Amino acid sequence: GQQLNQSPQSMFIQEGEDVSMNCTSSSIFNTWLWYKQDPGEGPVLLIALYKAGELTSNGRLTAQFGITRKDSFLNISASIPSDVGIYFCAGQMNNNDMRFGAGTRLTVKP
């Protein structure tokens, strides 16, 4: 099955900096989800987006559902050390067909 194109693969930033990552696909999705995964743990849902153009925030995190329904981005403002981890996007076409990006590995230097 087709996976999503997620970029960048990794980021090394200084504490306090803003971060942006995105996912694109050639397919249209009904739902976009963003997860964070700590090493050796399961992904934790951060933000869910349900409508094209929707912009949703969760604390310092902001995500948008692209107008074309083929892309989404996640921004993290004023990064802190505990933001370290792998961020995954997921696009859902119907009830069972969810596709995942390969992840963006974020490192935050204090």
Add this chain to the structure above:
Amino acid sequence: DGGITQSPKYLFRKEGQNVTLSCEQNLNHDAMYWYRQDPGQGLRLIYYSQIVNDFQKGDIAEGYSVSREKKESFPLTVTSAQKNPTAFYLCASSIWTSGNEQFFGPGTRLTVL
């Protein structure tokens, strides 16, 4: 405390042995899923189940089997036919409606020696 549990956290098996990974949820979710995660790749769907006593193959079902005898439980068996079984296995669950969000368990790391 509602959630999804997976056990064990770490599992070691000899090549040629079948092994069963446990997944339990008390969220009253209808749907459950098994994914495999390899370094640098997105999650890949192995099997999913919408309701009790029914399940469907995902993208990489070969070498795996599942059962869904209870709503709360969805065990995955990694058989000896799976050519490269060493991986991190994640179980998830969701309600079965459009736009559902999947919630993940903590994962089981399987190493086949």
